[in-house]
Amino acid sequence: MSPSLTEALTDLPTLLRAHALLSGTAVLLAILIGLPLALRAARSRTFRIPLLGAAGLIQTVPTLALLALFYPALLLLGRATSLPVPALGFLPALLALTLYALLPILRNGVAGLHGLDPAILEAADAAGMTGRQRLLQVELPLSAPVLLAGIRTAAIWTIGAATLATTVGQPSLGNLIFSGLQTENWVRVLVGCAASAGLAIAADLLLGLVEAGVARRSPLRIWAAMGMFGIGVLLALISIGGSGSERRTIAVGAKNFSEQYILASAIGQRLGAAGFPVVQRDDLGSAVAYRAVAAGDVDVYVDYTGTLWTNVLGRTDTPRADVMRAELTRRLEARDGVVLLGPLGFENAYVLAMRRSRAEALGVRTIDDLARVAPRLRLASDIEFLTRPEWRALRKAYDLRFGDARAYSPTFMYRAIADGGADVISAFSSDGRIAALDLVTIADPRGALPNYDAVLLLSARAAKDKALIAALRPLLGAIDVGAMRAANLKVDRAEGKKTPAEAATQLLRTLEKR
Amino acid sequence: MANDPFLELHHVAKDLGARPILHAVSLAIPAGSFVALVGPSGSGKTTLLKTINRLIEPDSGSVRLDGTDINVGPKHRLRRRIGYAFQGIGLFPHMNVAENIGVVPRLLGWTEAARAARVAELLDLVALPADFAARRPNTLSGGQTQRVGIARALAARPSLMLMDEPFGTLDPVTRDELGRAYRALHDRLDLTTIMVTHDITEALLLADRIVVLIEGTIRADAAPAELLAYRGDPAVEAMIALPQAQARRLAALVDAR
Numbered sequence: 001m002s003p004s005l006t007e008a009l010t011d012l013p014t015l016l017r018a019h020a021l022l023s024g025t026a027v028l029l030a031i032l033i034g035l036p037l038a039l040r041a042a043r044s045r046t047f048r049i050p051l052l053g054a055a056g057l058i059q060t061v062p063t064l065a066l067l068a069l070f071y072p073a074l075l076l077l078g079r080a081t082s083l084p085v086p087a088l089g090f091l092p093a094l095l096a097l098t099l100y101a102l103l104p105i106l107r108n109g110v111a112g113l114h115g116l117d118p119a120i121l122e123a124a125d126a127a128g129m130t131g132r133q134r135l136l137q138v139e140l141p142l143s144a145p146v147l148l149a150g151i152r153t154a155a156i157w158t159i160g161a162a163t164l165a166t167t168v169g170q171p172s173l174g175n176l177i178f179s180g181l182q183t184e185n186w187v188r189v190l191v192g193c194a195a196s197a198g199l200a201i202a203a204d205l206l207l208g209l210v211e212a213g214v215a216r217r218s219p220l221r222i223w224a225a226m227g228m229f230g231i232g233v234l235l236a237l238i239s240i241g242g243s244g245s246e247r248r249t250i251a252v253g254a255k256n257f258s259e260q261y262i263l264a265s266a267i268g269q270r271l272g273a274a275g276f277p278v279v280q281r282d283d284l285g286s287a288v289a290y291r292a293v294a295a296g297d298v299d300v301y302v303d304y305t306g307t308l309w310t311n312v313l314g315r316t317d318t319p320r321a322d323v324m325r326a327e328l329t330r331r332l333e334a335r336d337g338v339v340l341l342g343p344l345g346f347e348n349a350y351v352l353a354m355r356r357s358r359a360e361a362l363g364v365r366t367i368d369d370l371a372r373v374a375p376r377l378r379l380a381s382d383i384e385f386l387t388r389p390e391w392r393a394l395r396k397a398y399d400l401r402f403g404d405a406r407a408y409s410p411t412f413m414y415r416a417i418a419d420g421g422a423d424v425i426s427a428f429s430s431d432g433r434i435a436a437l438d439l440v441t442i443a444d445p446r447g448a449l450p451n452y453d454a455v456l457l458l459s460a461r462a463a464k465d466k467a468l469i470a471a472l473r474p475l476l477g478a479i480d481v482g483a484m485r486a487a488n489l490k491v492d493r494a495e496g497k498k499t500p501a502e503a504a505t506q507l508l509r510t511l512e513k514r
Numbered sequence: 515m516a517n518d519p520f521l522e523l524h525h526v527a528k529d530l531g532a533r534p535i536l537h538a539v540s541l542a543i544p545a546g547s548f549v550a551l552v553g554p555s556g557s558g559k560t561t562l563l564k565t566i567n568r569l570i571e572p573d574s575g576s577v578r579l580d581g582t583d584i585n586v587g588p589k590h591r592l593r594r595r596i597g598y599a600f601q602g603i604g605l606f607p608h609m610n611v612a613e614n615i616g617v618v619p620r621l622l623g624w625t626e627a628a629r630a631a632r633v634a635e636l637l638d639l640v641a642l643p644a645d646f647a648a649r650r651p652n653t654l655s656g657g658q659t660q661r662v663g664i665a666r667a668l669a670a671r672p673s674l675m676l677m678d679e680p681f682g683t684l685d686p687v688t689r690d691e692l693g694r695a696y697r698a699l700h701d702r703l704d705l706t707t708i709m710v711t712h713d714i715t716e717a718l719l720l721a722d723r724i725v726v727l728i729e730g731t732i733r734a735d736a737a738p739a740e741l742l743a744y745r746g747d748p749a750v751e752a753m754i755a756l757p758q759a760q761a762r763r764l765a766a767l768v769d770a771r
């Protein structure tokens with residue numbers, strides 16, 4: 001078996017279990033909330049119209065946005081009530097998915113209950129049924145097929161949408177899909193998709209069995225389905241109980257690109273070796289990641305000084321690297337209690353790069369050199385670069401003017417420089433392709449480009465843990481840009497690619513050898 | 515008191531929205547009566563009937579059943595003592611015939627054996643074969659459905675039966691047959707029956723007493739023979755003139771042969 005498949009299959013059981021528990025709980029909660037609401041709505045027109053309208057409106061919000069909105073909402077709630085409300089992970093995912101599952105349950109619930117023949121309801125009343133008896137003996141059995149169809153739809157939607165829970169730090173099958181997409185590890189993507197589809201089909205079949213049982217009044221089918229469902233829940237719960245441990249679980253965060261996966265995995269491996277139970281929260285949005293560490297939902301992750309400087313502190317100046325880092329260390333701790341433990345030793349910044357042979361032939365070592373020959377050269381940049389402050393700063397500092405400047409998607413940008421279609425590209429300094437294509441980065445002696453040192457950030461609570469800091473300290477200053485490029489390349493290259501975990505293991509091994 | 519009427523409505527009034535439906539209707543019905551409530555469509559017959567088993571709450575006035583105000587105690591308790599059969603029938607489609615008939619006894623906590631015995635007895639009473647017990651409502655004809663509806667209303671041995679156009683949708687032959695069968699049951703089981711109908715002929719032929727309700731007011735209240743001789747309110751006269759005129763035309767046809 002290929003290592004990607006082995007790795008994906010190793011990760012699968014935990015993720016599948018988390019996914020099933022999350023979507024199962026969401027659907028259950030949606031039923032518990034939705035049925036009473038549907039009942040009220042079926043009886044009262046003034047309640048029905050706004051309720052169905054609101055549920056329909058929620059449905060039009062993209063699931064991803066719905067998930068993302070719960071993060072700040074829960075943060076605010078936590079602050080307002082000063083209760084420890086977790087803003088990342090299970091809770092926001094559960095709330096968003098529950099809201100999402102509500103519409104089909106409400107709509108079918110109302111249709112099923114409201115559509116009942118009034119003569120039958122009159123007969124039930126006239127027979128002397130209490131409200132409860134009428135509900136249980138007449139209304140629910142008669143509307144059950146429509147109700148169940150709604151629950152079935154909700155379950156299938158929820159299982160699909162739960163893959164997005166990954167983006168708010170809740171492990172799900174989406175972990176396989178997102179990390180696979182990012183590292184172009186298609187085996188991982190396929191395993192994630194297949195497992196999610198399989199789970200949806202299983203839920204559909206099970207609920208179909210219940211539906212058929214109700215429609216044909218066959219209690220056997222209903223009990224069989226309930227039994228299987230119970231076994232599923234039990235399996236999911238047992239294996240969770242089994243992982244109990246003395247120490248607090250450390251949440252390691254990662255944004256959504258290869259370098260982040262590798263570093264989070266490396267951090268996780270070091271903490272694991274030191275005896276900490278670890279969960280990795282992958283694919284956090286850039287803004288979410290910092291807020292998560294500030295709120296203590298993530299204990300440790302890697303961010304970049306330039307990003308923190310502009311996005312978190314809102315600064316637009318570009319001081320020297322050491323000044324920037326000192327200021328960040330002070331401000332982040334004072335403001336949010338976030339501890340900047342130190343730099344890892346490499347930068348992931350915007351740089352300009354050329355093929356080594358071309359740079360040598362033109363005698364270009366610095367951007368000053370480049371500025372002299374630039375009018376004869378072609379620049380290929382990524383989509384964003386030409387509109388970013390970095391590019392404006394460069395032009396101003398060096399009076400840099402290229403003969404031709406075009407934006408490409410990253411893959412085509414590297415292709416352009418490789419086949420001579422461009423002379424200079426905008427690159428990220430730790431990108432593995434810089435080494436692979438034998439490119440050189442061009443020095444910036446005037447310091448026009450801001451600094452993007454990779455730094456370790458710790459939550460306030462994690463920063464108090466001596467053992468944790470001891471486990472992470474060896475990483476500080478230990479990863480030079482060559483080591484990071486090599487690790488990134490292993491994950492990003494098309495052939496013989498490694499998983500982020502494998503690349504992390506190898507990276508740690510080279511550190512030990514030094 | 516011994517000579518209190520079995521059922522007594524006192525100044526029962528009901529408005530729906532701003533429109534008066536019932537104007538202070540009073541009515542006393544002794545035990546064992548078979549009363550037909552007749553009147554044009556929309557005159558308030560159904561509304562009046564439903565105030566008796568509290569499917570509709572009147573705005574004012576009172577209803578006493580067997581000497582007690584019907585508002586004493588919960589609604590469902592009252593309804594379990596009163597048989598109710600209506601044009602819509604409303605058999606429960608998810609229950610078979612036996613379960614439908616046994617529904618009130620089950621609510622009253624009868625044992626399964628007692629219910630089964632009662633179902634058999636009632637099927638016989640409404641002249642349906644015993645094997646109908648296991649049939650689903652959607653496999654029955656209109657007349658059979660109506661018979662099951664009546665059996666269900668009778669199941670818990672109520673002494674009062676409220677019937678709202680129970681034979682309204684049936685063909686004339688079945689309608690006549692079921693009407694007479696029910697009248698026989700009424701006598702045999704010693705029931706008190708109030709039957710709403712807009713068919714004056716049916717009322718004249720089945721009931722002991724006819725109450726004419728027009729625009730929410732009782733305009734006439736008499737035994738069938740007396741009603742035929744009624745003179746006064748033109749609306750009532752017009753109502754009873756119709757079946758008599760038809761009878762004369764039929765007689766003329768017979769004579770002409």
Ligand SMILES: Nc1ncnc2c1ncn2[C@@H]1O[C@H](COP(=O)(O)OP(=O)(O)O)[C@@H](O)[C@H]1O
Nearest residue numbers: 530531535553554555556557558559560561562
């Ligand atoms: N739920 C209701 N809302 C408004 N008007 C009603 C309602 N039910 C009955 N009515 C009106 O009340 C009047 C009496 O109705 P009903 O008692 O059913 O008459 P009947 O049974 O004699 O045909 C009718 O004019 C009818 O339109």
Ligand SMILES: [Mg+2]
Nearest residue numbers: 559560561678
């Ligand atoms: Mg009516």
